[in-house]
Amino acid sequence: MQCFEGCLNRRPGKVSRIFWRLVGFAALLGAINASAATNVVAPPGWRLVWGDEFNQPDSSALNPDKWRYDTGGLGWGNKELQYYTLRTNNSRIEDGNLAIEAHREEFDGRHYTSGRLLTLGKASWTYGRFEARIKVPRGQGIWPAFWMLGTNVGSINWPACGEVDIMENIGKEPGTVHGTAHGPGYSGTGIGGSQTLPAGAAFADDFHVFAVECEPDRITWFLDGRQYFTLAPESLPEKTGWVFNHPKFLILNLAVGGNWPGDPDATSTFPQRMLVDYVRVYEKLASSEIQVPPVVQPRLPNATNR
Numbered sequence: 001m002q003c004f005e006g007c008l009n010r011r012p013g014k015v016s017r018i019f020w021r022l023v024g025f026a027a028l029l030g031a032i033n034a035s036a037a038t039n040v041v042a043p044p045g046w047r048l049v050w051g052d053e054f055n056q057p058d059s060s061a062l063n064p065d066k067w068r069y070d071t072g073g074l075g076w077g078n079k080e081l082q083y084y085t086l087r088t089n090n091s092r093i094e095d096g097n098l099a100i101e102a103h104r105e106e107f108d109g110r111h112y113t114s115g116r117l118l119t120l121g122k123a124s125w126t127y128g129r130f131e132a133r134i135k136v137p138r139g140q141g142i143w144p145a146f147w148m149l150g151t152n153v154g155s156i157n158w159p160a161c162g163e164v165d166i167m168e169n170i171g172k173e174p175g176t177v178h179g180t181a182h183g184p185g186y187s188g189t190g191i192g193g194s195q196t197l198p199a200g201a202a203f204a205d206d207f208h209v210f211a212v213e214c215e216p217d218r219i220t221w222f223l224d225g226r227q228y229f230t231l232a233p234e235s236l237p238e239k240t241g242w243v244f245n246h247p248k249f250l251i252l253n254l255a256v257g258g259n260w261p262g263d264p265d266a267t268s269t270f271p272q273r274m275l276v277d278y279v280r281v282y283e284k285l286a287s288s289e290i291q292v293p294p295v296v297q298p299r300l301p302n303a304t305n306r
């Protein structure tokens with residue numbers, strides 16, 4: 001940085017001219033690569049309205065225009081063990097992914113640290129398709145999640161705000177993903193579905209795409225493009241309410257321990273890392289916006305040729 005002004009004021013020699021041409025060429029290549037990396041093709045019938053591809057340089061902090069951090073270590077209502085920090089030790093860009101990393105370390109009275117990111121105050125949506133490509137970490141007591149809460153959580157509290165869990169995985173069920181909704185009268189375990197990988201495979205082995213589609217009075221969960229659960233008001237317990245037709249924000253976090261997964265044990269190893277290749281939000285196209293390809297009439301043989 002200190003050289004920058006001086007470099008500009010010097011008349012460039014031959015080597016320097018070649019250097020700056022190379023820099024310019026590299027910048028052009030970088031621009032082409034960045035453009036290609038963000039050239040997201042929306043699923044048929046949807047339009048991309050928000051996303052993060054996490055393609056900043058390695059070790060960068062998250063884009064502050066898109067994400068904020070939750071910090072603290074008071075158990076988060078589940079007797080979780082981690083202290084969430086905003087340090088790049090716990091949340092940073094790595095190789096085109098968001099890496100949320102849980103460490104076993106002493107921090108403000110807690111024995112683990114990790115990260116929790118949210119779009120509250122940055123972006124929220126009532127309906128749409130919400131998807132992320134994630135490689136989860138593994139081990140007893142490890143609890144990665146991709147989920148949503150109603151933006152009214154601060155005024156009417158949980159569970160009246162509604163909670164939609166797009167992906168939850170706990171270390172003791174390495175091959176199972178849970179998709180769940182929580183609301184008043186179905187707050188504890190919630191209502192949802194799950195999907196288990198075949199042949200003993202673990203979600204930590206590879207990236208998978210986790211998604212929900214939120215529509216008026218309907219939420220549908222997908223794993224790798226395949227639907228596995230749908231919830232509508234008629235499926236709720238009697239005298240409970242549908243609390244999902246209002247704006248929601250996204251959350252990505254990696255918890256350690258807690259009521260559901262249980263605590264880490266002697267088999268658990270740290271650090272553990274949740275990798276998120278992208279988060280994308282799509283808006284459903286109106287039927288008038290969906291272009292139907294023109295019908296091509298088959299060429300009929302000319303009658304005179306018969």
Ligand SMILES: [Ca+2]
Nearest residue numbers: 053096097277
């Ligand atoms: Ca990426």
